[in-house]
Amino acid sequence: MITRRRLLQGLFGVTVALPFLESLAPKKAKAASDVAPFAIFLRQANGVVQQTNDEPEMYWPSKTGTLTTASMQAEPGRATSELADYADKLILLKGINFAFNGNGCGHSGGGNQCLTAAKVSADPSGNLSLSMGESLDNRIASQLNPTGIEPLTLYAGKKSGYIDEVMSYRGPKQLRSAQENPFKAYMDLFGLSALTPEAFKQLQAQRKSVNDLVREQMQSLMSGPDLSKADHERLDLHFQSIRDLENKLICSLGTDDVQSMKDIEAACRANDNIPMVTRMQIDVIALAMACGVTRAATLQIGDGNDSTQYIIDGVKQKSFHRISHRIDSDGSVGEPIANAVGLHHEIDRIHLRHFKYLLDKLNSYDMGSGKLLDFGVAVLLNDLANLYHSYHDVPYVMAGGAGGFLKTGQYLDVNGVNNNKLLNTIGTAVGCTNAAGGPLDDFGDPELEKGLISEIMAG
Secondary structure (H helix, E strand, O other): OOOHHHHHOOOOOOOOOOOHHHHHHHHHHHHHHHOOOOEEEEEEOOOOOOOEOOEOOOOOOOOOEEOOHHHHHOOOOOHHHHHHHHHHHEEEEEEEEOOOOOOOOHHHHHHHHOOOOOOEOOOOOHHHOOEOOOOHHHHHHHHHOOOOOOOEEEEEOOOOOOOOOOOOEOOOOOEOOOEOOHHHHHHHHOOOOOOOHHHHHHHHHHOOOHHHHOHHHHHHHHOOOOOOHHHHHHHHHHHHHHHHHHHHHOOOOOHHHHHHHHHOHHHOOOHHHHHHHHHHHHHHHHHHHHOOOOOEEEEEEOOOOOOOOOEEOOEEOOOHHHHHHOEOOOOOOOOEOOOHHHHHHHHHHHHHHHHHHHHHHHHOOEOOOOEHHHHOEEEEEEOOOOOOOOOOOOOEEEEOOOOOOEOOOEEEEEEEEEHHHHHHHHHHHHOOEOOOOOEOOOOOOOOOOOOOOHHHEOO
């Protein structure tokens, strides 16, 4: 009989009897234990519109405490209301700080710390500064993945050369490059890059549906003169259900999806393609987690200070970096940008909608005893807090309980906790340990106080 992993790998047999789905159900429940916790990190640049000095609060809910869909929908002016459908699976966390100063460039220094909790390099400095420690995705992969399997490191957007990748580090000053081409990311991830185009087409052709393999029997059965209308509809629903299940669980994307990735290869860095590329990269990440290919992934959206010109209400805007500074300049002096606060708020919402798309994808995979989202944790993080390049109150938006380890459905202000403790908590939630075999409590710079954030832990 079919197990989830065999189905994921496309190694299924052929079954046409009506009880097919019912007989599959108990096997799925047994197989659920092979879903290992994982972590996914999406990164937004340039901070968010949250209350700081004269900046209004347009990001967080008005009150801390339990989150419900109704409470979040009741505040449509707050950006995080975009995630109202997932209220019970969220942890909105305010009050997280980076512990160390930057070194000549706030954007680069923030990017150096958001996933490492490590110092910023003395040399190089400025926009070329690097982290002095490994990132959490690297720790998860090195401790929990099979030997030699690295974290999935993806990128959506332009690479201008000023500040490009900022997220994933193998160790001090060892920045990992990120793949910006979704088609290549998909092909590399599933070992398809070595195939010739002809061999790839043959492989796709071999991945037939169960329905394709029994098509003649299906047609004969459904054309039978004694078949009632109700039975005909029942059979049609049954075969469609099989196809839907296959589409969700087989370790490959649909032919049309792959072709769309291939079509956009040459222009994957183009400004106007960034939203599409972001979603394609998310499709690859969700599939990787469903198939157990890796336990950690990052997706950086935009370059270091995100020069993307987002389209809002049909109008291509100034670069996000300039909007975040509220002036039409990448320096400190320039003409004010009209409604810059409102535009920044809309860009915050765009990133939250990308994050919701990730949650939708993870939630679409039924692993038997729960949705894929429930077995891992997804994090939307930032390398700055606000337009002032502050490292205090850096927003972290999380979703998923990592198999019940995290206490979801809440919005907290932890009032100035260094991000190493948050990264410790996420690492422990997915199975990382310290050198003594206990919970991971010492990630990041060794000078930092050890510990986890108990308020976001269940039990």
